[in-house]
Amino acid sequence: MRRTLPTVLIVVVGLLLLADFVIINPSLAAVAGVLIEYLVLLSAAAAVAGGLSLVARHAGDLLHRRGERSSSLLVLVGIALILVAGFYPGSRGADDGAVRWLVGALLAPLVAALFALLFIFLLMAARRGLALRMRETTVMLAAASLVVVLLLPLGGVLGSWLATAGSWVLAVPIGSVFRGLLMGVAIATAITAARLLLAVDGASDD
Amino acid sequence: MPDIGELIGRVVGIIGQVLGASSLRLGIGPTLAIAGVLLILLSLVARPISRWTTRDLGRLSAVGRAMALAAESGAAATFSLGTAGLARSVAAQERLQTLAALPILAHVSRAAARSGVSMELSANDPVAVMLAEATVNEAHRATETLERAGRSLVSYVGEGRATAAGRALADERSRGAAFVMGGLGEEGLLLLDGMAGGASSTSFGTTAASQASSVLLEGEGTLIGPELYQAPSDLRGVGHDRIAVFAGNRLIWILALVLVLGSALVVFGHVDLATFVVGR
Numbered sequence: 001m002r003r004t005l006p007t008v009l010i011v012v013v014g015l016l017l018l019a020d021f022v023i024i025n026p027s028l029a030a031v032a033g034v035l036i037e038y039l040v041l042l043s044a045a046a047a048v049a050g051g052l053s054l055v056a057r058h059a060g061d062l063l064h065r066r067g068e069r070s071s072s073l074l075v076l077v078g079i080a081l082i083l084v085a086g087f088y089p090g091s092r093g094a095d096d097g098a099v100r101w102l103v104g105a106l107l108a109p110l111v112a113a114l115f116a117l118l119f120i121f122l123l124m125a126a127r128r129g130l131a132l133r134m135r136e137t138t139v140m141l142a143a144a145s146l147v148v149v150l151l152l153p154l155g156g157v158l159g160s161w162l163a164t165a166g167s168w169v170l171a172v173p174i175g176s177v178f179r180g181l182l183m184g185v186a187i188a189t190a191i192t193a194a195r196l197l198l199a200v201d202g203a204s205d206d
Numbered sequence: 207m208p209d210i211g212e213l214i215g216r217v218v219g220i221i222g223q224v225l226g227a228s229s230l231r232l233g234i235g236p237t238l239a240i241a242g243v244l245l246i247l248l249s250l251v252a253r254p255i256s257r258w259t260t261r262d263l264g265r266l267s268a269v270g271r272a273m274a275l276a277a278e279s280g281a282a283a284t285f286s287l288g289t290a291g292l293a294r295s296v297a298a299q300e301r302l303q304t305l306a307a308l309p310i311l312a313h314v315s316r317a318a319a320r321s322g323v324s325m326e327l328s329a330n331d332p333v334a335v336m337l338a339e340a341t342v343n344e345a346h347r348a349t350e351t352l353e354r355a356g357r358s359l360v361s362y363v364g365e366g367r368a369t370a371a372g373r374a375l376a377d378e379r380s381r382g383a384a385f386v387m388g389g390l391g392e393e394g395l396l397l398l399d400g401m402a403g404g405a406s407s408t409s410f411g412t413t414a415a416s417q418a419s420s421v422l423l424e425g426e427g428t429l430i431g432p433e434l435y436q437a438p439s440d441l442r443g444v445g446h447d448r449i450a451v452f453a454g455n456r457l458i459w460i461l462a463l464v465l466v467l468g469s470a471l472v473v474f475g476h477v478d479l480a481t482f483v484v485g486r
């Protein structure tokens with residue numbers, strides 16, 4: 001029973017939504033609309049529960065002097081700052097200037113700084129890849145280097161030739177690899193979704 | 207009181223009215239394609255007997271050994287469910303990866319529970335966190351090691367993809383084994399590098415085509431593209447549970463056939479098959 005009810009719910013709701021996806025019918029659309037609204041409400045409730053659980057956990061760490069208390073304090077102060085900015089009397093919520101400033105002047109630069117590390121970490125990953133599997137990584141890095149050379153912003157006849165070759169490489173060999181990968185992923189996605197809908201995912205007992 | 211004939215007549219009438227008020231949203235081609243997936247799967251459910259050649263996708267068969275080594279060194283195993291989550295506002299295909307990663311998490315959790323290795327899980331979505339907790343608890347229940355369940359920890363790393371990457375990079379502890387399975391974005395390389403640092407064994411997987419190179423560079427065991435969906439079937443011992451791969455292989459063959467035939471028709475017969483299939 002513990003597993004049967006969720007399975008039945010998944011199958012019924014999934015098939016209803018699938019039917020609504022392929023068939024235009026007012027009654028079916030109304031039922032599907034209600035189900036999607038429930039889904040949105042559940043997601044929102046789960047997000048709120050997640051936030052409350054996070055606050056409770058870090059407040060507990062602070063009160064009971066366990067874990068990294070400075071990090072817990074930082075998390076709680078950060079949450080409080082955003083909440084105060086979004087909920088003070090007369091605030092416009094997420095569109096309020098204070099919230100926008102916190103996001104634009106604090107969060108966005110932090111994220112940008114993290115993303116700026118990508119190039120350095122790419123080089124480190126290349127070194128790690130060479131250590132893990134020399135031959136395959138060499139081929140991959142050689143191909144990546146070739147594409148970089150083809151995309152160099154050069155002028156003149158050489159630049160024009162490189163640009164043409166670069167476009168061809170992106171559209172034909174790389175494009176076909178990506179399409180093949182995406183087709184495989186699409187099929188596997190459909191199969192996985194069908195397995196969920198038909199409840200054929202049995203429990204493993206390895 | 208209506209008799210049984212009248213009742214059946216009314217039911218048929220209602221069904222007729224409903225059908226009469228309905229039309230196909232996607233046209234006949236795509237609708238048949240969707241129905242085909244379900245029908246092929248159903249046919250395989252009814253007849254799951256087939257020859258099976260297994261591969262060690264993502265080096266998942268070595269999880270037991272990795273956990274034994276982790277137990278010896280006293281290190282924990284870490285598992286990240288990627289950055290897509292289940293209730294976040296990302297594409298449905300991204301979210302499905304998180305669901306596909308759960309059987310792999312169950313496999314890893316059971317191996318960890320048997321070896322007495324604590325698990326440190328992370329996800330950036332509360333729903334995924336709850337599912338991860340349930341999966342780990344179920345693994346301890348299945349292996350009758352419920353007394354060890356309290357040593358495992360599931361962390362909600364907060365909204366935003368960069369958070370997970372920053373957290374992984376900041377964590378300097380050595381890990382017995384590291385796993386990242388699920389959706390990855392542009393920052394995937396940072397998350398993978400942070401998780402791989404100090405880990406004696408790594409296994410990473412995603413269906414995000416743009417992050418395939420990151421997974422290949424960082425992971426010892428890799429699950430690229432559809433392999434993330436196929437790997438759970440490899441972990442199962444019963445033929446019935448490998449239906450996903452049977453069905454996937456058949457669909458890939460059908461797709462290849464359609465592509466070849468379609469290309470031939472387009473080249474020699476001047477037929478616009480793409481418009482018929484896609485419906486636009």
